[in-house]
Amino acid sequence: MKVRQLTFRLLQVYADVVRTGSLTATANRLHLTQPTVSQQLKRLREIVGEPIVRHEEGRLVPTEVGQALYQLSQDLLSRADVFSQYVEEYNSGGRGHFSIGLVNTAQYVLPRLLGPFSQANPQVDITVEIGNRQQMLNRFERHEDDLYVFSHPPLDDDVLAAPFLSNPLVVVGPEASHWADVNDLTMEALKDQRFLLREPGSATRHTFDAWLYSAGIELRSTQQIASNEAIRLAVASGMGLAVLSRHVVADAPKGIQELPLQGFPLKSRWHFVVRRERRLPPAAYRFLSFVQGSLAQAFEEPEGGLAVAELLQALKVER
Amino acid sequence: MKVRQLTFRLLQVYADVVRTGSLTATANRLHLTQPTVSQQLKRLREIVGEPIVRHEEGRLVPTEVGQALYQLSQDLLSRADVFSQYVEEYNSGGRGHFSIGLVNTAQYVLPRLLGPFSQANPQVDITVEIGNRQQMLNRFERHEDDLYVFSHPPLDDDVLAAPFLSNPLVVVGPEASHWADVNDLTMEALKDQRFLLREPGSATRHTFDAWLYSAGIELRSTQQIASNEAIRLAVASGMGLAVLSRHVVADAPKGIQELPLQGFPLKSRWHFVVRRERRLPPAAYRFLSFVQGSLAQAFEEPEGGLAVAELLQALKVER
DNA sequence: TATAGTCATAGATAATTATCTATGGTTTAG
């Protein structure tokens, strides 16, 4: 058999001929003329190199080889169909894979979106990458993930960013700290305190530093600690104060409390970030759509279903 | 995916691209130019409706969908190959089915040919039909079998017949019959004996009747018995004489013996008979080839490896 | 034995496919 010349169309037609036992019937069913079917059949026979049907009592019945060919056709066609369905599902985003890169702090809130999405789309498999701002920027540069969450999106023409959630940064002290009761508390009053800060690559640190700079304040004593969790514990044990995302505090308030500092919370927002050029996997697209629809329920203070919708729109145009 | 437009050629090319990770390499391997492969790939992508490869570190690697497509390709191609091999085997006659219709008497000798053939070709499955001449003629008329064995082939332009074995008809009597010792025994001397004969539709009967007629002899007493075996037993028990194929006697000589009658044995021969128009299944063709090669070993008195060879030749021309 | 139904073939055409050469853009490796 000349496999090379074989087409699925021929197999479709042939399978129908075997089922109906009649060229005319197949022609009608497939909206073709009878001679067309006749010729298709002839060509298939030439490809196979062996007669595949014979006349028997006015019907066309497959020969021995034809019978085997029929089974083959069924088999191949149904496999192709399964694949076809798979592609459709993939395309709708209901199936497949995407990866999302999260800045550390965002891991406190994203599960509230990822969890329900995952539940609703069990066939979608998500890789979550987590790191500080710098690490994420590196991944972003290397195009390693499909989707990112930054509070300060990298600026680039190629980058699309949609804010979706406010990320207020607050100053925290140990539980029952006397600072909590001070009125009109200012940073001036705290600048001699020891501050426990994330490493310079972190977004929280970056924002705080910028604010300090613009306020013309220099801290006396700082200590660098690499994880939000470690900072929380340190603050709770009285080692100092810290600046954290309010979401971190809300997530695990044990032993710490927010201080009512003037000028705080510092405003910042999380953004979904994608590269315009990169084709977003349908599953990621579906995730963003899902997010857009569920922001209001998931958070008190979403920042932009609208912005996410615009991002989706922009991506749709790219397709 | 537009299954309808899918071809095996595209899958072949695609599979190779995935393996090599390079259009140029595939182009060389398949003796095409690089732009050709590029275009094939493009078309396949359009058929699938989704990107199937992407560039990664200078190599082409399948996307998620592409990976699934590659697996599909492998699967489909290998299935088509298996079928292709099957067709080849079928074509060589090493596999498949044929049916052969035997006149009763021939069943005593055909096993000597069918047995070894079957052993040598275990994938060939043979249907053996047996009946008397008339029944076989009916089957022949209805084109029910691929191949027949007759001693007197039906005459028709459409019929090809090749004698392959002599089938001497002899007169038999009970063991130790006194007729056995008579010199120059003639039918005249026996005509008053009771003859146990096959029914008129049988070839043996037909031949014997014809001989009697041409010799101008009429028998006094006959009795019709439908099977050679029953006749043998009847003769052995002294109920009369009979005309049987010498092969029957040779096969089971118990209780009977051949009488040395003048003019006997009557000559007759078995023929393989096929319809010229009918396409002989390759397995049947292979059987005839096999027979042609083994006649000399199987029988002392073959009648025509030559004739069988000619028949094969004639069929070959028809193909 | 007409008649209707079914299949095969011929002839024609538009569409699609398979390929090639030439060329320009990107990426990779020195």
Added chain:
DNA sequence: CTAAACCATAGATAATTATCTATGACTATA
């Protein structure tokens, strides 16, 4: 930074395919 390698696209062409209409042959049935 340049050369080499590699891929994409354009343009051209020959071959193949998909179809159709018209017609002829065969077959079963009224």
